[in-house]
Amino acid sequence: MVESKGDWAANSQNTGYADTVMQAVSLSGKLYREGLGMIASENIVSPMVQKIVSSDLHGRYAEGLPYKRYYQGCGGFDTIEELGLELAKEVFSAPFANIQSTSGTVSNIAALKALAKPGDQITAVSTADGGHISHARMGAVGLRDLNLSTYPWDEERMEPDIDASADLIRELKPKIALFGQSVFLFPTPLRELADAAHEVGSTVMYDGAHVLGLIAGGCFQDPLREGADVMTGSSHKTFPGPQGGFILSSSEDEKFQRRLNNAVFPGTCSSYHLHHVAGKVVALAEFKEYGQKLSENTVANAKAFASALAAEGFDVLAESRGYTASHQVLTRHGELDSGAGAKAAQLLEDAGIITNMNMLPGDTKAMTPSGLRLGVQELTRVGMGTSEMEEVANFYARVLIKSEDPAMVKQDVRDFKSQYHTIRYCFNEDDASGYPL
Ligand SMILES: Cc1ncc(COP(=O)(O)O)c(C=O)c1O
Known part of the structure; x- marks a missing residue:
């Protein structure tokens, strides 16, 4: 049994690196099969999705959008992505969906690229209060070189202090008012804060990485109808799909939608992991049912x-x-x-x-x-x-x-x-x- 890095190295000399990796993979699987997986950002995928993520699609490319590709051989995948866009719009009740981004972080990087330019102001929840690292200068916000101010926090209610945060938004007039957290116990008071943001011309972005499944299942809050212009998220936390991301929007404006699509490809991805996109589509179909x-x-x-x-x-x-x-x-x-x-x-x-x-x-x-x-x-x-x-x-x-x-x-x-x-x-x-x- 592989117990430590030292053992791995010794084992490698005898059986080769690949065997060692296989043993470590099955050890990790055993840990979760026999134990209780309770990390809030994780989940397990269905047997059908498991098959799809190890299919031939793993090795393929399909840059572009359905039926507008730079490569040949995408006929099957065009059908998959077209169906996925239809399902994502239905499951999230969104006029716009992009299902290509490879993670929640990539969705955030793409959305920040589409919605702001370097030097612009952004407001978000601080990491100390549960915001994600991609909302911070050390992450995507810094990568886009945005000026970050964080919301005053109501510790008792575990949410942004509504009046003080609305005041901050009115004062700073941020290009993006970003909401959502990694530590996410209660819905964001979004209607009140989105009103303040729209009043001063900000775009409202909601990071639903953790709670996306709860939102789609109608059990948490409904950001796209509470004032969010753009919602990003992961496809593998409470949404029970393979690793990946979503970008959704309430906007019907084609120019705005094009900006979001372009920020994913060519903005942040070349190959966007077709096997995972296909897995997301099956997960969306399963989600529609269950x-x-x-x-x-x-x-x-x-x-x-x-x-x-x-x-x-x-x-x-x-x-x-x-x-x-x-x-x-x-x-x-x-x-x-x-x-x-x-x-x-x-x-x-x-x-x-x-x-x-x-x-x-x-x-x-x-x-x-x-x-x-x-x-x-x-x-x-x-x-x-x-x-x-x-x-x-x-x-x-x-x-x-x-x-x-x-x-x-x-x-x-x-x-x-x-x-x-x-x-x-x-x-x-x-x-x-x-x-x-
Ligand atoms: C609020 C929030 N946004 C984004 C992410 C990043 O998601 P991913 O791991 O899919 O990049 C996380 C991860 O846990 C998160 O909590």
């Missing part, structure tokens, strides 16, 4: 999990607002900046529960935060419901409150998880024997 139920169950599970953790004695954030309205739950495990979140995450991994440490309001150091950000979307996808959330919360308590040996808990986690090896909410569910390699 997405509403999946989203409803995801949010119900997050609420149930938060309540169960609180009942076990954990410090769960945002109690006054019912803990969460998304797929995420935040927990505090010690003093600010103490690293208690990192310690908790390691103990949980030792018990087969995969999470990530996260900064909470007041933390200042990303590597030694006090909290955890937990997501229930993957457990929901394999068929768990609210009663299972209580069992999961009990595993957390055994490790982090009762200080049981994580290795003992891991055996119980594996037994529990063995009942949930079928991927749900997808076509051919019966064939969904499950987990990839």
